[in-house]
Amino acid sequence: MARKISMKQAINEALDLEMARDPLVICMGEDIVGGAGGNGEMDAWGGVLGVTKGLYAKHGDRLMDTPLSESAYIGAAIGAAACGYRPVAELMFIDFMGVCFDQIYNQAAKFKYMFGGKAETPVVIRAMVGAGFRAAAQHSQMLTPLFTHIPGLKVVCPSTPYDTKGLLIQSIRDNDPVIFCEHKNLYGFEGEVPEGSYAIPFGEANIVREGKHVTIVTYGLMVHRSLEAAAELAKEGIEVEIVDLRTLSPLDMDTVLDSVTKTGRLVCVDEASPRCSIAADISAQVVQHAFGALKAGIEMVTPPHVPVPFSPVLEDLYIPSGAQIAIAVRKTLQGGRK
């Protein structure tokens, strides 16, 4: 039965269903149960924002509180994956990836290739991404392009509770390491989600709105900002098509190219910093493969190339808005080749 639940509940439900289905699925992370070594009630925390709350009561010690040492427990999760488990490690903020990066990009991403396909690393690393949480420069980054740069990693960043549940289930069942990016400002976002299990295949973008004039390619929170822009632009008679990439590695360029071939105009919206971003990657690939279809220059809407500001006023200005996206769409409609 489908009912409305939040993205946070969708994550909890995906973990719950997969732990019930497969005894090899384990969860580890800081405070995901009750706080390591604490005297408090187990299951009191469920992670820093309560995502895993309630799972310890059902699955017991298959959920593990870890020391505050990302390099240790991410390494342990990757090792457990190489030995046959299906660990889901919660890294809290993606910004902390730096201290365990060797384990991720030099080990997990490489095992399958360096051991001639004999080793698999079915690990999922869940981490919160994105700005708007008043958490300053070290807890607010959209670091997706760091991971799409590494061959051997799969990178997911969903925009709805439905996609979150199906893509997390797919991530757990997948035999490769997956970086699962959860936008913290979407945790409370609700949508219809079936109660049962389902998996959404990787590399399948979703057209969330159909239109014929301009294509917007985006992912995560920016899908919602783009939808706001599209609703505004519809009043001016501008029909925008929005492609939600959902997975950034693998990347569904077929859907992007089909849409751009139809509309001839492209706006890439990315919450990551502009240099070497997902937006820059999509733009380059469209120019390479569909230059003839383009009727105007490509527009990109991204934050400025600065750390996320702590000042709430500046942080709000930093994150691309629906209004900025609408301006970019109008601009690409004004520009054009004969």
Add this chain to the structure above:
Amino acid sequence: MSSAITPIIMPKWGLEMREGTVSDWLVDVGTRITVGMPIMDVDTDKLSNSVEAPDPGLLRRRIAQAGETYLVRALLGVMAESDVSDAEIDAFVDAFEVPVAGADDEDAGPAYDYVEVDGIRVRYARRGPDEGVPLVLLHGFGGDLGNWLFNIDALAESFPVITLDLPGHGQSQAKLPAKSVAGLSDFVAKLLDQIGVAKVHIGGHSMGGAIATQFALTHPKRTASLTLICSAGLGKEINTGYTDGFIAATNKRELKAVVEQLFANPELVTRSLVDDLLKYKRMDGVPEVLEALGHSLFSNGLQTETPGLKLDAKSPPVLVIWGAKDQVIPAQHASNAPAGSTVAVIDGAGHMVMLEKANEVNALIKKHVGSH
């Protein structure tokens, strides 16, 4: 004299419709409208359909603008006789209360119920009056109770209507009680026992028609009438390219191409319709159910069971409806209905005739069920 003024409002088609977009008016101000006359075309996020006049009258005012979206029960137009002044119509329009989204639905209680039969959880919906012999409608292969989107509420004005998601379909559990028409018919009988329904008018679409037919053959005393829509079981041939394609499709592109075969007008296949089907097909267990059932009932261009050919003059009264452009089961099978059946082959419609020509299908069913 607002009592002489008749509003035309946005209808609610199916259980989940919240709003509709008026695509075109089909009548001008000053038109004398008769009951059942199509007044305007409306697009929902699922499909488009024509709004028909529920009452006769003179169209005085077109409120809704083509291209605009209106909530269910919003005022779209006004009918009144010529002795009603424009000022009175203005006053009526000004006083018309715009419905609050969702408020009404919460009052109406849950749209669906669930029942467990033989260890399988099944979703069903009951609409219409409490009294009377209900019409039970069974959807086809890969379908769900949403296939009766344009029928359930219209029919429930006249008699109780029960629809359900067959096992392995829609939001019922992805588990099969049997892979045969007879086994599924037994399951439906048990389900009706469990929800306390004895006598029924039974109807079905496609595979659901074969199940309904088997039900009528097994339980003739329990069956007041039988309605078969583009039904399986009335002949051997079936386009297994469709059923196999539906089973095999794993993404939107493949699924859209397959599902377009269901309609005479393929443009009716919206993104939302394909999205919903894909969501269903991706539920754990569903691909296995579809493969097992589909290959058991339909293979190499043939149906394995033809209960419809066993119907005779002693069977409950039969109504057969077909879309003339059905690309899944040939409309010629309508001629295999037993003597004395009411048969209607509707032009401009395909396999989903109850969606494409909902108003005509509803009128036929109302007449058939009403007279037996």
